[in-house]
Amino acid sequence: MRIFLLCLFFPFYVHAQNIIPNSGFEDENICTEYSKNCAPAAWIATSLRANYYFDDQPNAHSGNHFVGLIAQNIAHAGIRSFIRTQLLCRLQPNHQYYLEFFVRSKNAVLDSVGVYFSTDDFLFDRRYFKDIFPQRLAKNGIDSANYNSSTWQRVHFIYTAKGDEQFITIGNFKRAEYKTTGHTEFENNFYFFVDDVSLTPVDINEHLCIGSDSIKNEIYAEHARHNLLESKIYLARKHPPQTIPLPKTITVHIDTLLIPDIFFATAKYNINDKDASLLDSFCNKIKNKNIDSLIIEGHTDSVGKVAYNQKLSENRAKSVEDYVKQKTYLADEKFAIKFFASTHPIASNTTEAGRQKNRRVELYLYSHE
Numbered sequence: 307m308r309i310f311l312l313c314l315f316f317p318f319y320v321h322a323q324n325i326i327p328n329s330g331f332e333d334e335n336i337c338t339e340y341s342k343n344c345a346p347a348a349w350i351a352t353s354l355r356a357n358y359y360f361d362d363q364p365n366a367h368s369g370n371h372f373v374g375l376i377a378q379n380i381a382h383a384g385i386r387s388f389i390r391t392q393l394l395c396r397l398q399p400n401h402q403y404y405l406e407f408f409v410r411s412k413n414a415v416l417d418s419v420g421v422y423f424s425t426d427d428f429l430f431d432r433r434y435f436k437d438i439f440p441q442r443l444a445k446n447g448i449d450s451a452n453y454n455s456s457t458w459q460r461v462h463f464i465y466t467a468k469g470d471e472q473f474i475t476i477g478n479f480k481r482a483e484y485k486t487t488g489h490t491e492f493e494n495n496f497y498f499f500v501d502d503v504s505l506t507p508v509d510i511n512e513h514l515c516i517g518s519d520s521i522k523n524e525i526y527a528e529h530a531r532h533n534l535l536e537s538k539i540y541l542a543r544k545h546p547p548q549t550i551p552l553p554k555t556i557t558v559h560i561d562t563l564l565i566p567d568i569f570f571a572t573a574k575y576n577i578n579d580k581d582a583s584l585l586d587s588f589c590n591k592i593k594n595k596n597i598d599s600l601i602i603e604g605h606t607d608s609v610g611k612v613a614y615n616q617k618l619s620e621n622r623a624k625s626v627e628d629y630v631k632q633k634t635y636l637a638d639e640k641f642a643i644k645f646f647a648s649t650h651p652i653a654s655n656t657t658e659a660g661r662q663k664n665r666r667v668e669l670y671l672y673s674h675e
Contacts, residue, residue, distance in 0.1 A: 367501035388477030395515035399469025411498035418480030575621035589633035607661035
């Protein structure tokens, strides 16, 4: 029986597992007080004004939007702004994650731009920011050989999680004031700009937690900004709300089964009873697994017309689907059928042996702990 672990199937899953919502700031939040889009959805800045969200496609790293955070105010010492969001899932302890974002500033103010992971909401932290120590500093993740203060700089790290992270905050954590000269970007403020923040598991089999879509919707539904945010922060610092633990990311196991041509008569798609033991064994093994999804792919050789082979590969995949459903009672939504006719050969179609290998059905089982 050919059951083996497949580590590189569907590589796009890596990009789909960003644990940070609205990572490029493209989705806009409707600020309740003004009934208009004036902030990035999911992200909340400590600035109570609409002076940090920019719709400026020519100057964005990608898309149309980015955020600007105060690095220094020339009129008042200690004025900073930070932006934070809740993660879609809690991180797994001792697991590693790729942390990446892009920063830009015309001034040399990136040495203390930091990333701070926390269990509780940074907005409600009563400590002064100078007493908070970020886990990562941008200066340590920028390729100094290519540093250019006038363009977007990629910041990237490997972060090893403690397992209690629920929020991520970005800002300037510098204890002392900068000694910046020249023209400020906005009123009395020198800014640095941030775009395209991502946090993805190093392990490609680690995926978003179950319910992450619902968590995202809840995060997006938070509309408190400006005066409403000020009132919320004031009350929450007096009476800190209880932090409800997020579900952790899940590690998905991927098993594959290749069903060879011997299961099917020539040009047929019904499964031969005498050869069904392989599929029976597979079904027995997965009965007690926590199944996320089962993808079934049908394939043919190149002999015959394309339309005929397309239908034949579809019928063979459906036959396997029906058989597995009967044996395991998995819900319909767990199944996905794909059929490729002869477009995905695994051997040469110029020989009978090669054509026989190409006439197959493949199963990809995704399960999690």
